Amino acid sequence: MIFEAIKSRSVSELVAQRLIDMIRKGQLVAGQQLPPERELAVLFDVGRPAVREAIRGLSLLGLVKIQQGEGNFISSLNVEDLMEPLSLLIDLHVDQINELFAARKIIEGGITRLACERLTDAEIERLRLNIDEARAALERNDHDGIRRLDIELHETIINACGNVYLQKVAQGIRLLSRKSRTITTVIPSILQSTFDDHEHIVQALAERNPAKAAEAMYRHLDHVQQHYNNYQQAGAAAPEHTNQQESV
Template identity: 35%
Template sequence: MEIKMPRKTPRVADLVMQELEAMMLDGQLKAGEKLPPERALAERFQVSRPSIREAIQKLVAKGLVDSRQGGGNYICQNMSASFSDPLHALLEGHPEARQDLLEYRTTIEGACAWYAALRADEHDLTRLAECFTALRLAHEKDDRQDEAGADVQFHLAIAEASHNVVFYQMMKGLCAVLERSLLLNISGLYQRQDTRSRIFEQHKAIYEAICAAKPEAAKLASEQHLGFVGISLIEMQREQNRLARALLP
């Protein structure tokens, strides 16, 4: 005879912890951001303040929240550091690895753009508009560092608009790597005005396709953009190699 064990009822603190983790995953709570006060969280989740306190303690134990004496509770800044740090050294020492990064981005970001065009809500479209405006202004000012940062935020906003927490978290983890990679790439690619202008127009095509809710067009525009960057980088490397050989005694 099978003996059925009674089902264990989840603790309130565990349920609150799971809700807070979900908010971190989908970007409602961002790295470095201060958690709302216990009272506000208790009202939001309709639970007691001791349950909120216990949930936060569990998040601290998991390394997701940093509790500062007298200063409140903050989402940890370094949640993605272990993922991105090894890639910094790889990209710095091996320029060919940048092509591997672009292959990865082409696959993932094409899907992000497709889902963003399908699922973006009013908040997402507002965020995308802000990011595209920042990208356009940096492009017009010819500020390469600002343009690299705005480029990363634009692509991250697309991942967020996909409403896929895995895509978003993977892109967020790559942000520091992407910005460094873009700075390395832009310094060479943007020497030619025609290349620089084409890259901006490609970003514009992705943005407009998402705003128009055209998934296939958004995916295609994203893939074409990253494909163009990949080909341009190969050509740039060949030119650098030719110049290096010409300077040999």
């Protein structure tokens, strides 16, 4: 019999699970407004960043609706249909992460093809600035900023595809890919490769070349997968340079 070490959850995952449990028990119902982040942090005895991250994750899964200026509300989706993806966040093995990468290549490659025809010139310019800001963040060792900018770039492309179902699937897969980003948004040599890949993606988008853009996204995700697998095969532990504001 093989026993494996028990891996602890992050604080944000514990908060998310607590909120899901409350939804399942009927303590939180569809349409109900959640208490403000500050109040939830006090109630759960955690930091506000953990609460913010948990709410954002539940929003990506469709469990919580974030309405700017109004607050956060429980959505009307059936939580039972969405439990499995969130539970997988606890521990994804290498083979499972490779399956996620395979799914991301198909989904985000297709999304990038669609987004190529829908992104505005202003959005493409913002993507160019995003890459410059990410390189600057690396120079000052700002890994939180790098993760934030990585999320922004991919989500800008995802949101521009114009298909809400593809958006939900892509966001759910990216949520589950957090374990790989813990590594691939910290190591400088990997980041330089990522920035180069991002530039190729954005250049193809600027050229309005859907096939080229989709291929650039596919190659980028393939590179990230290779970096992650190489890191795991080397027997290295996940970098410690993470905090409660870690991206999902």
